Amino acid sequence: xxxxxxxxxGLDTEGIRWLRDLMRSMAAEGRTVLVSSHLMSEMSMVADHxxxxxxxxxLADTSMPDFIQRHxxxxxxxxxxxxxxxxxxxxxxxxxxxxxxxxxxxVVGMPAGEISRLAALGGFPLDELSTHAGSLEETFLEVIAExxxxxxx
Numbered sequence: 001x002x003x004x005x006x007x008x009x010g011l012d013t014e015g016i017r018w019l020r021d022l023m024r025s026m027a028a029e030g031r032t033v034l035v036s037s038h039l040m041s042e043m044s045m046v047a048d049h050x051x052x053x054x055x056x057x058x059l060a061d062t063s064m065p066d067f068i069q070r071h072x073x074x075x076x077x078x079x080x081x082x083x084x085x086x087x088x089x090x091x092x093x094x095x096x097x098x099x100x101x102x103x104x105x106x107v108v109g110m111p112a113g114e115i116s117r118l119a120a121l122g123g124f125p126l127d128e129l130s131t132h133a134g135s136l137e138e139t140f141l142e143v144i145a146e147x148x149x150x151x152x153x
Contacts, residue, residue, distance in 0.1 A: 001032045040137035059147040072134030079104040079128035086124040
């Protein structure tokens, strides 16, 4: 069994990659590798299974995909030359929107197929239409908010 707490703090890129490879190889050999970290982006690259504990309560014990699917907030990323016009059309049809820093839209409450049909009917060309389940960080923060307290994965 290998137990690591914040193992990548202070490591350079080469060291981080070496450590990831070590953890994966040990897990592939059937060994248990337990990692505690506040770096969700790093955990999303190495963890297969998550255990989330807050204030002595088990909030999650599941695979990474199941955790994000069960607790995440799915959205569809849309980019179009007419962001304002298409945004109004999406809102008229019941979608909730968040504008992205690069001029796109994150659409909640409407599947990608329906967004595509609305764009075609309204004559809005789409530069991007992609579905997202939400990041581990966003999902983790939602679970903490629901379960309360400081939590580590």
